[in-house]
Amino acid sequence: MKSIEKVSGKLKHRVEDFIVEEIGDKWDCGVSGKFESGPTDLGNLDLDDPRDFLWCEMEKFDLDHFSAIKEVAQGLGFGVDSIGYGGSKDKRAWTTQRISIFKPNMERVKSFSHPNIVLKKFKWAKRKIKMGYLEGNRFRIVVRDVDKKGAMKIVNRIRGMEWFPNYFGAQRFGSMRGNNVKIGKLILKRDFEKAVWTILADSSEKERPDLKFARDKLAREKDFVAAAKYFPHYLRLEKSMLFYLSRNPGDFLGAIKRAERKNMLMFVNSVQSKIFNDVLERALDEGLDFTKKGQQNCLLMGHKTRFFDGGLGVIEQDVLAEHGLELSDFDVREIPYLRIKGSFRKAVVEVSDLEADISDDEDFEGSKKISLSFVLPSGVYATTFLGMFFDFE
DSSP: OOOOOOEEEEESSSGGGEEEEEEETTEEOOOOSSOOOOSOOOTTOOTTSOOSEEEEEEEEESOOHHHHHHHHHHHHTOOGGGEEESOOOOSSSEEEEEEEEESOOHHHHHHOOBTTEEEEEEEEESSOOOTTOEEEEEEEEEEEEEOHHHHHHHHHHHHTOSEEEOOOOGGGGOSSSOOHHHHHHHHHTTOHHHHHHHHHHOOOTTSOHHHHHHHHHHHHHOOHHHHHHHSOTTOHHHHHHHHHHHHSTTOHHHHHHHSOHHHHHHHHHHHHHHHHHHHHHHHHHTTOOOOSTTOOEEEEOOTTOOOOSHHHHHHHHHHHHHTTOOGGGGBOTTSGGGBOOOEEEESEEEOEEEEEEEEEOSSSTTOEEEEEEEEEETTOOHHHHHTTTEEEO
């Protein structure tokens, strides 16, 4: 696929520049005309005929998803497991989504109040809202500080976009150190000692100074006992590994086994993601059409993967070899939950209800702002779409 010349711009300059409205089966959430917290309005909810689950919309402003769920749960006197939701939403954004509350205390619901959260549009239901229930999200986004010439050019290209490559975003590979793939490959190759050292001691100029100092000191001194004391407390993965190795010297496999599964899966999944991106990029460059029915997927590699026939299969095998891997590497028998079978992911994503307009930017004199509205399927990031057109500062 021919690359698009990007223009520079500012994303999320204001919180209200990034609006996300969840779309589900028979529901369509929408943000208020103006975000205002206050007493909870139960509307016409029948309090005399309750069900096990109370559904409502959770509208939040400039608050990360998991903090919002925690605040709601605590405000209602429950644990977070009592709150169901179909997907997480951005932090620096104005978002609204459906959540479910299990057997709520209605007096607590009535009195709930939070400066960054509003609960609204209540209804009784028989089931919990779970991950995957939503169909997609509607995005209303403003990109600011775009020069006039670049704005005209990029908007014309955006308006002609019907689908875009479903690449994994950069956050998949480590936003600070960018070494998730490196660690994942070491695990797949069973070099557990080097994998642990890379997790602990690889440093980056992008990291906080105290963290970089700790990693560099460990790399020099190689003293796990001392490092367990001076590593920052907020590094849960590293701290757990250091405490384990200080008591079990040389047991690097054990350190990985004791780590949280989600961390280790993140590293291995990043390898799958990088291979997926590389295969997709090469396939599009060679003119393969993923918009045809029955030809819309690329592989997420695993030990039970079967390569596609034809040109795509050749690309898959070439890219896997270039990464120095074989399918059998994904069968990490030493760590059973890392025995990755493999699956599929859509190669391209349809973008629908797309609108794009240019106007003067009131925040940056002499610049333009681009106002965008579009719908993406569940699990697809707006930033992945926008990253095709913009370089954000």
